[in-house]
Amino acid sequence: MSEQRPFLLxxxxxxxxxxxxxxxxxxxAGIIPARVALVLSDxxxxxxxxxxxxxxxxxxxxxxxxxxxxxxxxxxxxxxxALRQAEVxxxxxxxxxxxxxxxxxxxxxxxxxxxxxxxxxxxxxxEAWKQALDYGAKMTGVTVHFVDQGIDTGPIxxxxxxxxxxxxxxxSLHARIQEVERKIYPAVIAALACGEIxxxxxxxxxxxPLLPH
Ligand code: GRF
Numbered sequence: 606m607s608e609q610r611p612f613l614l615x616x617x618x619x620x621x622x623x624x625x626x627x628x629x630x631x632x633x634a635g636i637i638p639a640r641v642a643l644v645l646s647d648x649x650x651x652x653x654x655x656x657x658x659x660x661x662x663x664x665x666x667x668x669x670x671x672x673x674x675x676x677x678x679x680x681x682x683x684x685x686x687a688l689r690q691a692e693v694x695x696x697x698x699x700x701x702x703x704x705x706x707x708x709x710x711x712x713x714x715x716x717x718x719x720x721x722x723x724x725x726x727x728x729x730x731x732e733a734w735k736q737a738l739d740y741g742a743k744m745t746g747v748t749v750h751f752v753d754q755g756i757d758t759g760p761i762x763x764x765x766x767x768x769x770x771x772x773x774x775x776x777s778l779h780a781r782i783q784e785v786e787r788k789i790y791p792a793v794i795a796a797l798a799c800g801e802i803x804x805x806x807x808x809x810x811x812x813x814p815l816l817p818h
Contacts, residue, residue, distance in 0.1 A: 612798040613642040615693035617684070617701040622653030623783055624699035624720060624790050629660050631791035636816075639798040642691040645684060647676065647703055663691070675704045685709050695797055698752060699790070710754060715804050717752040718797065720790050722782045724748060724764055729757035734779045743769055745778070747785045749793045751804060760807045763815060765789050792818040 644657035657664035670677025723733035
C-alpha cells in the first residue's frame with residue numbers, strides 16, 4: 606500500500622523565527638500532521654533560516670530586489686518557483702515583512718496564512734503591539750488570517766486576546782503576544798492540514814473546534 610503524501614508547508618519569514626520554530630517543532634512532534642518542506646527568507650542572516658537549519662530543514666535566502674516593502678517581479682517569481690518545486694500545500698507567513706501580490710496569491714489562492722500581533726482590523730501594519738500600547742488600549746491580541754492583496758486585510762481565521770498591563774513596555778507586551786502566537790499558529794495550521802477550515806467570502810468555517818492550545 607502506498608503511503609499517503611504528507612501535507613507540505615512552506616514558511617516565509619524575515620525575522621528571528623520563533624513562530625517558524627514552534628511550527629516546525631509541532632510538526633516533528635506530530636501535533637501538526639504536516640512536514641515543513643521549505644523555509645524561505647528575504648533576509649540573508651535572518652534567525653528563521655538558522656532555526657530551520659538547526660532542525661535539518663531546507664532553508665534558503667532569496668534576494669528580494671530593489672523595493673523595501675514588496676518583492677520585485679523576479680524575486681516574487683523565485684519565491685513562487687521554490688514553493689512550487691517543493692510542492693508546498695500551504696504557505697505560512699511568519700514575520701515575513703513584504704507584501705505578496707497578484708500571481709503569487711493567485712497561485713496559492715486561500716492557501717497563504719499570516720499571523721498578526723494585534724486584533725485586526727485594529728492596528729494593521731508594522732509594530733502592532735507598539736501601536737496598541739501607544740494608543741492606550743487595554744486589550745490587544747493575535748489574529749491568524751488568510752492573506753489577500755491588502756495589508757493585514759484577509760479573512761480572519763481566529764483571534765485571541767492579550768491584556769495590556771500597566772507598566773508594559775513594547776518589549777514586555779510583544780513577548781506576551783508572542784507566547785500566544787506560538788500556541789495559536791500551530792493549532793490553526795493543524796486544522797488547515799486536516800482540511801477543517803473552509804473559507805466563504807470573508808467568513809471562515811470550522812468543521813471541528815481548534816485543538817486546545
Ligand atoms: C510576530 O510577532 C508576528 O506576529 C509578526 O512578526 C513577528 C514574527 O516573529 N507578523 P518571529 O520571527 O516568528 O519570532
